Amino acid sequence: MRITGRPAALLASAAAFTAFAALAGCTVQPQDPDAKRGLPVRIQLPSSPAPAPTGMAGTKPTTTPSTSPPRATVPAPDTPTAPPAPPPRVLWAHGSSGPEVRELQARLRQVGWLSAAPTGTYGPRTEQAVRGFQGKRGLPPTGRLDTVTWQRLLAMTHRPSHWELYLMGGQPAAAPDTRCLTGRVLCIDKTSRTLRWMIDGRTVDTLSVRFGTQYTPTREGVFKVYWKSRHHVSTLYHSAMPYAMFFSGGQAVHYSADFAARGYAGGSHGCVNVRDEAGIARLFAQVKVGDKVVISR
Template sequence: MKDGDESEQVRELQARLRQIGYFDRSPTAFYGSMTGGAVKAFQKKRELPQTGSVDEITWQKLLGMTRKPTADELKPSTTNKLDKPDPRCLTGRVLCISKESRTLAWMVDGKVLSSFDVRFGSENTPTREGTFKVDRKERTWKSTLYHTQMPYSMFFSRGQAVHYSADFAARGYAGASHGCVNVRDMSKLAEVFNQVKVGDKVVVHW
């Protein structure tokens, strides 16, 4: 396993690393820089080559030190931990969205005012990455393409928006969006919706 991989084995890797204190957030199944750093720290402690990737020796060593993760360890209901903010998020009013930690932070001048677990599009309908602006807000909206309800929509890239998803609230990460950034806490999102202005920055990053 290596940087950029996404699989259930990566989820298991993260859960096992979490058991022994090397990974301090909910497993996401995506192998990014945080996972690589955790693997490197594990390798250093065991005097293995510090590649940040998982070879057979590293995997077997980890298996020997951990137990099979439970369903709750693999997909916990707890809130995901925020990443260190992307540098683009440190100035102004920003919806700072991390694909790796699956989080959204509403930030003003570098301070996090509110944060959420979020869900993204599938491989066929990916959420676009980059720096955008909120170009319109709709308190109630129904997708013209997919005919699903999108309450508290903040559109930032053509049809893609941050919005509440009843499906995400019900099914969690078992599903995916059609490209939007799904939020599962409607009351908290309603508060942020009232604070965000058209023209505020949106940053979507790994």
């Protein structure tokens, strides 16, 4: 039977669409009721696969290899290093003398590292005191007074008074007598109460001294050392006279324990007393028989 009219047109359109769907890769569901009734069918296109979730366990992220060449590593420029700090400069050491050394000794007394009175001469006691002060504060214990040690000591002490500097009556050495400017001389000044050990006009060492009393004065003038006695004991007064260097009769330059203990409160029987035992020991080792002794005021 031949179908004419509108149904025939619909069937023709459906046939054409079905053919197109087949060519497009689509399938017609046979159970679709519209197909049975000759109505246009619904075409179900295949769904695109859903993108794989990222960041989930069990999945491996897809990495795209880089096509760019590896970047060259440029070494960092060397960082300039600061030059090492220069070592501390030594200001005074064993054998130094002068007002600066006297101030050093007075300041060491303030912090309890030196018990002896200032003498102005950097001897073994001062060296030992400086070494102890340095070691206590973590500084190299050299015994030499350098800039770092001096700044640390200044920060811990006050400026010494005149009494602290010239404890027990010591005074700065006076200008040497003109008779002391040549040769090897024990140049002794009664006014400043000091003894200079001089060689060819140069002061090698300076020590504080005291003299005889009113009734037993120390002679003045130019003399020579005629005898040295390391462990001498006075036969007249039965008193010890260590490091004795005789210059006139029974008068000598020697160490006095009484002078070290009482200072200028006492006096000698005409001798020149020295209170710095280390200083007189050093002097005794250098002075020779025949060296000149000049005593003036």
